[in-house]
Amino acid sequence: MRRLVVVLLRGGPDDLPRVQEVPADEVDGRLSILRGNGYEHFEFTEEYDDFDGEPAPVYRWSYRTAIAE
Structure with a gap:
């Protein structure tokens, strides 16, 4: 299990x-991240923010690519 x-x-x-x-x-x-007919690409900011009392890595959007047919 992953x-x-x-x-x-x-x-x-x-x-x-x-x-x-x-x-x-x-x-x-x-x-x-798969979205529709493409991928949204994010890069790690080297920052963490609180999520339910735990640190979670923060990623910032950088660009989108389409899935080749």
Whole structure:
């Protein structure tokens, strides 16, 4: 079973949830979140913010890519 980590997202599309659970092995300097027909890309800010009493890494939106057909 893959362990999930809560991350906080800043910026990007307004309809994207700001709190995401992602597999722990995917948490590094960059995240790619599937949305519609593409991916929203986020970069780690090297900051942590409180989420339910625990520190959660903060990622800032950087760009979007489309899925190739």
